[in-house]
Amino acid sequence: MASTDGEPSTSQTLEKKPVAVIVIGMAGAGKSTFVQRINSYLNSRDELRPPYILNLDPAVTHVPYEANIDIRDTINYQEVMKQYNLGPNGGILTALNLFTTKFDQVLDLVEKRSDEVDHVILDTPGQIEIFTWSASGSIITDAIASSMPAVVAYVIDTPRTTAPATFMSNMLYACSILYKTKLPFILVFNKIDVQPHDFALEWMTDFEAFQEALATHGGTRDAEGEPTYMNSLMNSMSLVLDEFYKNLKAVGVSSVTGQGLKEFFDAVEDSRGEYEKDYLPELEKARKAKEASLKAAKEDSMNRMLKDLAIDRQNPEFAARDRWDPEEENDDDDDDTDINIIDRSSEPWPGQYVDITKVKRHEDEQMNWPRPG
Numbered sequence: 001m002a003s004t005d006g007e008p009s010t011s012q013t014l015e016k017k018p019v020a021v022i023v024i025g026m027a028g029a030g031k032s033t034f035v036q037r038i039n040s041y042l043n044s045r046d047e048l049r050p051p052y053i054l055n056l057d058p059a060v061t062h063v064p065y066e067a068n069i070d071i072r073d074t075i076n077y078q079e080v081m082k083q084y085n086l087g088p089n090g091g092i093l094t095a096l097n098l099f100t101t102k103f104d105q106v107l108d109l110v111e112k113r114s115d116e117v118d119h120v121i122l123d124t125p126g127q128i129e130i131f132t133w134s135a136s137g138s139i140i141t142d143a144i145a146s147s148m149p150a151v152v153a154y155v156i157d158t159p160r161t162t163a164p165a166t167f168m169s170n171m172l173y174a175c176s177i178l179y180k181t182k183l184p185f186i187l188v189f190n191k192i193d194v195q196p197h198d199f200a201l202e203w204m205t206d207f208e209a210f211q212e213a214l215a216t217h218g219g220t221r222d223a224e225g226e227p228t229y230m231n232s233l234m235n236s237m238s239l240v241l242d243e244f245y246k247n248l249k250a251v252g253v254s255s256v257t258g259q260g261l262k263e264f265f266d267a268v269e270d271s272r273g274e275y276e277k278d279y280l281p282e283l284e285k286a287r288k289a290k291e292a293s294l295k296a297a298k299e300d301s302m303n304r305m306l307k308d309l310a311i312d313r314q315n316p317e318f319a320a321r322d323r324w325d326p327e328e329e330n331d332d333d334d335d336d337t338d339i340n341i342i343d344r345s346s347e348p349w350p351g352q353y354v355d356i357t358k359v360k361r362h363e364d365e366q367m368n369w370p371r372p373g
């Protein structure tokens, strides 16, 4: 909820849980600069409280803010690359995986500070897909979102999104993240000091304006003057995305000048309501369904055990014969011809589980390590 001037008031927020803002965006979109700007904005106002910041990018050499928890304090990304013989992307992914195994401790630390902060900010790795399409990214997102209200801030490099095709690709990516996380979503058009984001807002609300931009952009017609395949595709996609835009909030910011930060925090507060109205009931439903299926499985095995006991009681002679005889066991070693037990340790891949947290460098030269996606 926001006060009359649009900023979250302390009295209203004190009894509330903090909101987690998961900052996602393409490399160079300005995520770290944006987090730094959020930090200085929240620190510079008396009525607001400083955020709690998590840096999840193990490969970043310098972050322009003081993170409360920094993945680099736990995992040495260069060392991970060497130990597992990985390239940069594999190294980042493996470092994130290793960090995720400790994420319960991170959550404990965040929860301990939940009375003192109103915002928990997560800065994610530069290579967007490492966070959005990895198991650890999903685990971290789900863990955060099930312990406090959460919102995704998708940072867009506005000056690089002025071409209709680039804009559409960016929106499709945002769409895929929205449908994957199902969390409230804010499109943050960054760098508006260089390029205002009015064109984007217009394209999002006026389908015809986007079509027009497509038509005037070069390469949209073939030699016979017919619309190219890409042009037709983008036309159809923009119709589909119309529905998607309705579920989004869009704000323009400049992480350099601080412009638009108030609007961003208004959108964050709106998202808290959205989280409570839409996401939380779904989470509860999923939790209840899981509990119900566990309970059903337990009841089923209990019923089967009781049934077996009842049969034994009806026929004590059979029950006595049915007892396990260790000597008999030894004799029958070669008789189980009907059952094919698969020894997975003899098939190296796929399906073999390797606990990468326990394996040291070059301990087993024969080992053919799985390369992350």
Ligand SMILES: Nc1nc2c(ncn2[C@@H]2O[C@H](COP(=O)(O)OP(=O)(O)OP(=O)(O)O)[C@@H](O)[C@H]2O)c(=O)[nH]1
Binding pocket: 025, 026, 027, 028, 029, 030, 031, 032, 033, 034, 060, 125, 126, 127, 190, 191, 192, 193, 194, 253, 254, 255, 256, 257
């Ligand atoms: N003019 C302008 N430049 C910006 C703004 N935000 C970020 N930048 C610049 O954009 C570049 C990339 O910013 P970063 O914050 O490093 O971007 P990032 O998304 O964290 O980059 P990765 O670490 O590769 O993911 C830097 O040179 C920033 O100074 C902005 O609002 N306006």
